[in-house]
Amino acid sequence: xxxxxxxHPDVRTIPLQQVLEALVDPVRRSIVRQLREADADIACGSFxxxxxxxxxxxxxxxxxxxxxxxxxxxxxxxxxxxxxxxxAEAFPGLLDAxxxxxxxxxAAARRPARA
Amino acid sequence: xxxxxxxHPDVRTIPLQQVLEALVDPVRRSIVRQLREADADIACGSFxxxxxxxxxxxxxxxxxxxxxxxxxxxxxxxxxxxxxxxxAEAFPGLLDAxxxxxxxxxAAARRPARA
DNA sequence: ACGAAAGTACGACGCTCGTCAAACTTTGAT
DNA sequence: ATCAAAGTTTGACGAGCGTCGTACTTTCGT
Numbered sequence: 001x002x003x004x005x006x007x008h009p010d011v012r013t014i015p016l017q018q019v020l021e022a023l024v025d026p027v028r029r030s031i032v033r034q035l036r037e038a039d040a041d042i043a044c045g046s047f048x049x050x051x052x053x054x055x056x057x058x059x060x061x062x063x064x065x066x067x068x069x070x071x072x073x074x075x076x077x078x079x080x081x082x083x084x085x086x087x088a089e090a091f092p093g094l095l096d097a098x099x100x101x102x103x104x105x106x107a108a109a110r111r112p113a114r115a
Numbered sequence: 116x117x118x119x120x121x122x123h124p125d126v127r128t129i130p131l132q133q134v135l136e137a138l139v140d141p142v143r144r145s146i147v148r149q150l151r152e153a154d155a156d157i158a159c160g161s162f163x164x165x166x167x168x169x170x171x172x173x174x175x176x177x178x179x180x181x182x183x184x185x186x187x188x189x190x191x192x193x194x195x196x197x198x199x200x201x202x203a204e205a206f207p208g209l210l211d212a213x214x215x216x217x218x219x220x221x222a223a224a225r226r227p228a229r230a
Numbered sequence: 231a232c233g234a235a236a237g238t239a240c241g242a243c244g245c246t247c248g249t250c251a252a253a254c255t256t257t258g259a260t
Numbered sequence: 261a262t263c264a265a266a267g268t269t270t271g272a273c274g275a276g277c278g279t280c281g282t283a284c285t286t287t288c289g290t
Contacts, residue, residue: 016217017139017141053250053268054269058268078267097211100208160236193236
């Protein structure tokens, strides 16, 4: 059985503050973007992010608690899905605006402003 | 003479990262919201924000450098205007989404998540 | 000319966040 | 039964941000 499924908050109860704190980190935004472009579940380990495993775990938790992603186990892999529709209902236009702003941006603009 | 007019960057050159860093602070978001609801210039000292003068100055600078506001002196007062249209052109839908998300939110949701 | 008003500049301080390594857990294969 | 793979947890560390007080600058009244 999977008690291994973590808690997913109701998106409508999440304050904008928490959402913005989640989206302000470039690594997390990169995760969201990759999920958008893939529209299929992606395992934690299969993302193109330049951080250690423990840091990755941290970022996924922040995203999950901010209502942006859903996570469920498949074997030893944790799969991630964007909670696209639900999120858009609670925060109309927000995710589109954020993702679109960087969609065709030069690579440099996608990197952290401060190393 | 007013060399006292500070530098205002071209909004199109500003990375999303910088914009999100500006908008993630609740005090700064409150400033933006007040400017939206007033649609007239407001002096730095006339905002309803619970921080010291020097902290306020800091927040206005962050907002200006992120392309969100324009500042100009009138006497000893520094007036602030939202760069609404320009900003919307560079980041379509973003400011609307952020402001609208909190527009009719309960007061508690407008306060910092962490004191 | 003097003083008050409105901001700015400059340090300083505390807290939080992103980061990592190391140890641990759970699942799947052999 | 073992071992490897995939994540999580915990603790630690460094950098950055928001905050303030104090000193300074500029402008407006009187």
